[in-house]
Amino acid sequence: MTNNSRKFIPTSLYPAKTKRIITVSLIFVIGFYLVSSITTESFIINFILKASNITDLIARFFPPDWGYVSNVWGKLFETIHMAIIATTIATLVSIPFTLLTAQNITTNKVLYNFMRFLLNIIRTIPDIILAVVFVGLFGIGMFSGIIALIIFSIGILVKLMSEIIEAIDMNPSEAIKASGGNTIQTIWYAVVPQVLPQFISFSLYVFEINIRASVVLGLVGAGGIGQLINKEINFLNYPAVSTIVLIIFAVVVVIDYISGKLREGIL
């Protein structure tokens, strides 16, 4: 009787194996958290201990120094121009790379895998480190920042676009090939119309990323508003820093909004 009734009562919602896996991973996650938070001195207790610093911080950064605003414009426009130039060049340069990293266009396995590998490596390099390298090569200024941004955005654009190209409908391309079109004609009439909206949309997205990135490149001397932040921090002029940060915030929000609206309109 007991045996029979037990059959109908499920012992648990999840099988024992799932439970074991979840337990082990939870222990691992929490254990790693303990190790890492204690070594970086950021255990939950530290948040409470350092909470008093927040009032200190507010006192230091507020009120923002509005008189400083007039010093910001020049560098702010430099930042935006860096992003515009870098996005434009990166968009154009990325086209051949995109075609080379799309499996359905580049049928040569070796070339395809080589391009993939190269772009994966480029994507792992943080933008600021690229800027450090180019500042070393070309000297301090806007040019080094632009080159760093170009390489950084090519990595992102090619990744996003090659995935879109790999997902296109190949029938038009076959039809054009069958009626005697050459490679260029196939790409122009079969591939481009299918991916153009996404291509423009991703370019705008990369522009958004570039605005954020170009803001910080100046910290290592690659032009833009980051140079001002660096200078004012070294002078411990925090009200000026908070002015710059608020202006950056406003610019990023406005540009994200415009670019978001444009992307909605395109897709």
Add this chain to the structure above:
Amino acid sequence: MTNQIPPKPKKQSTFVKRMLIAIVLIAIYTWTIASAQARIDWGKIFSIRTVENFDRIIPKFFDPAFAETGTIMEKMIETIFIAYTGSLAAAVIAVPIAFLCASNIVRNKFLNNVGLWILGAVRAFPEIILAIIFVAAVGPNPFAGVLAIAIGSTGMLGKLYSEVIEGIDMHVVEALEASGANKTQIFFYGIMPQVLPEFLSYAIYRFEIDVRASSVLGIVGAGGIGTLITFAYLNRNWEEVGMILLAIIVVVTIIDQISGYIRRRLV
């Protein structure tokens, strides 16, 4: 004549719109190029010094300072710890905010918008700017980095989480409500099982991004391998920069592979 293709409708408004777009684009690019022309000193960039820099610096990248491996790996591990602590904190903090933003859970337009505004505002700050602020607040230590990563990631994770929550199957929730489950039961049996895998997947994805982000936070003093980059760069020690770059590429690639594997298993 019956086979005649109907003529393309020509709209006056399309033409005007296109002209407007063209004018705006031309204006933006003229402004950009004029400003770039004024700021970039081409003579200095294409000079003999740049060629010398190339000769001096590029070979050193391919001859990384393997002697420094110990110090660099130590800092790299600190970087991973910062990223892990920060993204785990964000993965937890983002959950309540995401529920606040999800219009199918909190049926209050005002609260939804407040949540979305907070997340949008947080996302507008580049991580390194957050790091600058927190370094000013808690001093130049890894804790500042953890705070910057935690806050920065909350912005993105909250947005992604809330989209996941808005996409759940509400029938399950209704069925639980109908059979008399209370709010806690609905949460644990109706909502969590549907969203948890995607939450985890996004959190792990964010961890990948955070490893990249935290590797540069040290440039502003927030701990991790970035600290070494600043020193190596200021001392023109390009072998060490090369070695750091190599370490970042290797570690980021390994972490991407592992997290990609886990995410494929999860979803």
